[in-house]
Amino acid sequence: MKKKVLLVVMALILVLSLINIATAKEQKHFTGIRITFFPGGNPGGPFASVVYRGARAAEKDLGCKVDYVWSGWNPDKMIAQFKDAVARRPDGICIMGHPGVAAFAPLVDEAEKKGIIVTSQNTSLPPIEEKYKSRGFGYVGQELYPSGVTLAKGAAQRAHLRRGDRVMVWGLLGQETRGLRTKGCVDTLKKMGMKVDYIEISDAVNGDATLGTPVFTGYVSSHPDVKLIIIDHGALTATAETYMRASRRRPGSIYIAGFDLSAATVDAIKKGYVGVILDQQPYLQGYLPILQVCLTKKYGFSGLHIDTGAALIDKTNIDFVAPLAKQGIR
Structure with a gap:
């Protein structure tokens, strides 16, 4: 009898654990949203890797699904990869603006016509941002x-x-x-x-x-x-x-x-x-564009323009941020 009771209790614990896990997953605000994200450089690069960590943290926190596209800081490659991303029809694409307005403008027009949210990080694209701000095109990065x-x-x-x-x-x-x-x-x-x-x-x-x-x-x-x-x-x-x-x-x-x-x-x-x-706090350039797409997709929020580059760091204040740099956050 005791063994049966023990087995029932263990079964209940297992069921409750599974319910808690399922509930925790359901509590993610933006589960089901698919995003393509451009960290900019190469995997492991000193700057792009921090951008990537920020984006990965947002993906984990928010519950969306993110595909990462590495470009080696090559503008021509970014354009080719953006075309491929549009063809896959994600809910949103977060781009580095290095190729410039002339190269990106017609491609963003095409993406927007297909209902894809586009936003930018690191390098701004002011005319495109102005045109599609109401549809969630924002900017996270330095001026x-x-x-x-x-x-x-x-x-x-x-x-x-x-x-x-x-x-x-x-x-x-x-x-x-x-x-x-x-x-x-x-x-x-x-x-x-x-x-x-x-x-x-x-x-x-x-x-x-x-x-x-x-x-x-x-x-x-x-x-x-x-x-x-x-x-x-x-x-x-x-x-x-x-x-x-x-x-x-x-x-x-x-x-x-x-x-x-x-x-x-x-x-x-x-x-x-x-x-x-x-x-210029690249971690934010990873995290916040992901959040931007999620907020626009679910709630229709317009694009946010966030300046991340204001702090000069030298030997007088390096000790404060050094541990965060070692962790790949600053």
Whole structure:
């Protein structure tokens, strides 16, 4: 008799556990919504991996199903992949805006006609955002040109530059929209009276920061008087210590400024190889676009425009955010 009672109790416990599991699943607000998400770079990259973690956290928290598409920061590849995503007809697509308005506009029109919600992160597409804001097209990321201005001013001040000093900006002016951040850096330094050299980040270096070593060392050896180098790329900023060591330069002998936090960048700041970075909080650029699509799909909310890039981080405040960078959150 006791065995029968025990078996009944165990069966009830099992049934209740299954009910609790089912209820927990039912409590996810956005179960059943399908989203295609672009983290931007390559799996494991210092910036794209943080974006990915944010998106994965949103997927887990909200209950939606997300497919991730990696592009190696290649705008042409992003366009081809977007076309493929539209053909699969998900509920929403979260895009990186690097290819620019001209390339994306007709494709977003097509997606919207098919009832697909589109929103953006990292690189804004203002005319498209304005056109489809009421249908959920938002933006999560830095304001590009102002971010460049902010970093250039902060770096010049910290490096104690004087009018006529030589500086170099290594960036992406060749990309229609993404290049606005580079332009903000260049314009600001020129207005301050600096002698500005500019190097475009090649497609190869854009996809693999280690390939930038000979570019950096070659420039530094031919311009030994350079006082400041601004690197407009998160993965390249994370590789700055490697570049400096390869150039046989001591920490701080050239003031390096860049963008985005990573474990490598934290170490470089602490060692003095990197002076200051602007943190655009890529985790939010992963989490919030997923939430945007879910809110629009279920409740019809319009697009939200969220600026994530405002904080300058240097040796005076790195200790606060360093543990979060190690975890891949900042």
